[in-house]
Amino acid sequence: MTSKRADKKQLQLKKVRVRPIKLADLDKIEQLIKDTILKTNTKDYVKPVIDFMLGVDPFRPRNTRHERDYFVAVDDAGICGIIGLKDNEVKTFFVDSAHHGKGIGTALLAHVEKLISARGYPTSKVFSSVSARGYYEKQEYGVISEDSSKAGEGIMLRYYMEKTLRKKQDKYE
Numbered sequence: 775m776t777s778k779r780a781d782k783k784q785l786q787l788k789k790v791r792v793r794p795i796k797l798a799d800l801d802k803i804e805q806l807i808k809d810t811i812l813k814t815n816t817k818d819y820v821k822p823v824i825d826f827m828l829g830v831d832p833f834r835p836r837n838t839r840h841e842r843d844y845f846v847a848v849d850d851a852g853i854c855g856i857i858g859l860k861d862n863e864v865k866t867f868f869v870d871s872a873h874h875g876k877g878i879g880t881a882l883l884a885h886v887e888k889l890i891s892a893r894g895y896p897t898s899k900v901f902s903s904v905s906a907r908g909y910y911e912k913q914e915y916g917v918i919s920e921d922s923s924k925a926g927e928g929i930m931l932r933y934y935m936e937k938t939l940r941k942k943q944d945k946y947e
């Protein structure tokens with residue numbers, strides 16, 4: 775990345791903060807997840823799989839918020855991304871497609887990776903969509919296995935991926 779682009783990204787990121795989800799966020803988040811599936815994941819999955827995702831993913835934060843941690847990214851205009859966490863596994867990770875490539879996903883992922891590390895886990899894991907595999911690879915995740923599961927009337931391919939989290943002192947070695 776050129777330094778000018780990196781500076782611009784840094785400037786945009788200053789306006790974004792990550793905070794725990796609130797009940798009042800749920801409607802907006804459901805819409806954000808639906809829109810992102812329709813704009814981004816449709817490029818990688820057939821319609822029956824997209825229909826399955828639309829019926830399940832938007833409602834996960836509402837249905838599982840007592841068992842998982844959820845965090846949202848908020849900028850001047852409101853909520854622009856969401857990420858979930860169960861133990862050391864990243865869940866329900868979506869950034870509003872109008873905001874892709876601005877570093878919001880990375881801010882959310884860094885937030886949960888820090889939490890995973892603080893909880894004593896050496897690795898972070900995720901079932902990645904086909905759409906996000908390249909993103910996770912850039913974030914130093916590697917594919918452990920492929921998973922093809924029934925998703926409604928379709929079969930959904932995902933990649934089980936893992937990253938070894940660096941301990942703080944590694945930076946100085």
Ligand SMILES: CC(C)(COP(=O)(O)OP(=O)(O)OC[C@H]1O[C@@H](n2cnc3c(N)ncnc32)[C@H](O)[C@@H]1OP(=O)(O)O)[C@@H](O)C(=O)NCCC(=O)NCCS
Binds near residue numbers: 868881
């Ligand atoms: C995956 C996702 C959350 C990333 O969010 P984002 O805010 O766009 O990510 P960032 O801006 O932090 O991206 C950081 C870098 O990864 C790159 N990147 C983003 N998505 C990528 C992809 N699918 N493949 C390869 N590189 C990707 C960006 O270009 C950027 O590169 P740069 O630092 O060189 O500029 C977002 O693309 C998304 O919502 N995808 C659809 C939903 C989905 O499939 N979620 C994953 C469920 S497991």
